[in-house]
Amino acid sequence: MLDSKIPEGPLAEKWSNYKAKTKIVNPANKKKLDVIVVGAGLAGGSAAATMAELGYNVKVFYFQDTARRSHSVAAQGGINAAKNYQNDSDNVYRHFVDTLKGGDFRSREANTYRLAEISSQVIDQAVAMGVPFAREYGGVLTNRSFGGVQVKRTFYARGQTGQQLLLGVYSALMRQVSVGSVKSYARHEMLDLVMVDGKARGIISRNLVTGEIERHGAHAVVIASGGYGKIYYLSTLAIGSNASAQWKVHKKGAYMASPSWVQFHPTSLPQAGDHQSKLTLMSEALRNDGRIWVPKKAGDDRPANDIPEDERDYYLERKYPSFGNLAPRDISSRSAKEQIDSGHGVGPNKNAVNLDFRDAIEKLGKDVIAERYGNLFRMYEKITGLNPYNEPMRISPSAHFTMGGLWVDYELQTNIPGLFAGGEANFSDHGANRLGANSLLQACVDGYFILPVTIGNYLSGEIHSGKVDTNNPAFEKAEAEVKARIEKLLSIKGNTSAEHFHKRLGKLMWDNVGLERSQETLEKAIRELKLLRADFWNNINVPGTDKGINSELEKAERVADYIELASVMTYDALKRNESCGAHFRSEYQTEDGEAMRNDEEYQYVSVWEFEGVGIEPKLHKEKLEFEVLKPTIRSYK
């Protein structure tokens, strides 16, 4: 039933084989084909612009006020590519190995290889568009290291790499808007998928300014709406980041793959109080020069600078000498949690660890550190009022990236014909843990180089379909359902805000389906989610009307979807009786507290089919085969 459609041939030739044999659409026919893209971040924006360059008619939908705001913009550290510009023995194979191993052997080999294979092209493309990556005095590009890797393959534009890449995508998209190939729908939210005869045929959207419910038909729909880490309420994500597009298509039959695999970023700012609306990320790049430590003595209240060297525990350097402070994110986050839970946490709430630049400043000088991280240091000071040149930063793990997402095959097509998913919204490349700087890469690879090719293979069968008729009863029905739900949300007139429900959901998920889970906490979460859902639909307070701007209505829509998605995440975590990557089940760990994988029973991706809200979804298994690199126990020691 699940066909991952991996092309034949040796790993290194699969993508070439695919491209050689895939069906394509001639330029005259492309003009007859409409494609809808949901999301205008790196993946959605680049897919939309590139498909328009090829000649398709593209409509792109996003909730922000312009296509330059999506949360790709906030990625700081960089983007990986196996260019080997540093002559440090990097190559496609090594990038593939790092990614597959970093993901704890829970990703699809062929997809992961393709990610590394196309990486070089992304850098070429970005430079051609004017992305100002960092360079050497001689004019060539420079690189830095990132977690889980022993070569320098990360390209960067100060601490604003995501912003600069996104501005490249945005300019390409605006160029296509100017020539009329892309219609851009800012401040629009997709509220349902429309299917006709089992195929994706369009969407229902809400104009967030006028409140109007609109029908849009197309021959294919691409979901590139990002990740759902904000389900934990406190996360590094943007306020508007949401799971709604993914969740709507899941309810229409698209499968979700390993949704409980969520990355907790080790270097975010700790929570300061209950008022907090988000946790700001400090780039992982800081771990190139910063040293992470906690006081050896639990509960040590002295200011960091008063604690002598021999009373500090540089626990990452101690536990993982070969990677040290650059251990992968899952391991670094869990180690931090271990220290905090055992009373070694620092700061007023004892919920952080130190990231110290004292030694680096001594060795390299303040100017070099300022050049490398100046903007991050300023941002830290703005938020906390503390100066990281004089005292260590305080950092803490925070919900960040979702490796799980919509199940897609090698063509990035979901199990619904004509429905594709790219970027963070799909699963596929990162397994159970994503390596730093592979996220910007995946979004660009999917959008610029994979989707525009694979969508042609599907659309070649649609050239005789004619315009999609939005008067079709399927559109009517979907629109009526969307309107009914809005009406229901507005009619409850309870006493509790969407924000409040989201906070409760976040705490529930953080406590029970967070960095560490167990059968006990997961079963508890399933019970509590049922109560929370019932409470939401009895007591939600959405003021105002469906006409015009109504942010509370938008929030309520998103939180309602989050609550439903949470239960699939919980079942996913509960049914996987092993630890792998970011999925850490406390029952399954080695004596020294490392994740204990169970390849015999769980070397598969859990693929979930919707069976009804709150009901245990139906499990399908995509068995993972490793032909080239046999799974080993991950060691960063």
Next chain:
Amino acid sequence: MNIRLKVWRQENSEAKGYFEDHKLKDLSKDMSFLEMMDVLNEQILQEGGIPVEFDSDCREGICGQCGAMINGRANGHHEETTTCQMHMRHFRDGETVTVEPFRAKGFPVLKDLKIDRSGFDRIIQAGGYISTHAGAAPDANAILIGKDQVESAFDSAACIGCGTCVATCKNSSAALFTSAKISHMVKLPQGKFEARERVVAMVNQMDAEGFGSCTNTEACEAECPQGVSVFNIARMNFEYNKALLLKN
């Protein structure tokens, strides 16, 4: 801390706006300004009112979606900051704080503090890109760019498109925004081929959107969250004149 807020309310772009008074108690000084606005909205909801509409997304100063006039200054009185990065520790206990939308002819108010900045998109559509397409690029190191040159291009490219410059300018000029993109591209070898057409098209679009003229007050640079320099405007003027001169 406690504060008194005077917040701008406006139903839609046609409606007449007015200030609404609110008192907020027991705020933490570690809150961001927008978290204070979240507290305000929760309070309004509890009182049975309609919350204040405002835009924000990343809340870490990079997406450019937020923005308000705080006590008459764009994003408040703290240096090089977006509204989301303004923190309550920069206000006094008991202070009265006025919050209004960015005001400019080119930025119509949609509701309360939300404004329409789509004019910026149209300026970029007029030419704020390098015409290339996926698949056509040479090897990235085939285009050599000196370190200083690329860093200078980055300084221009750092603009987040928030509109603070327009809101601050007494003429509501979009010169800083427009010139930053023009400079970013003209400083790079890839961007030189279309330089003439780009600068003329973008400047014309900027005027067509109803943004005012630049009279070199340099207020935009002083308030820009990214510290984008007014030298970009000088460069834009230079490039514009050069383009007109060479055309003849």
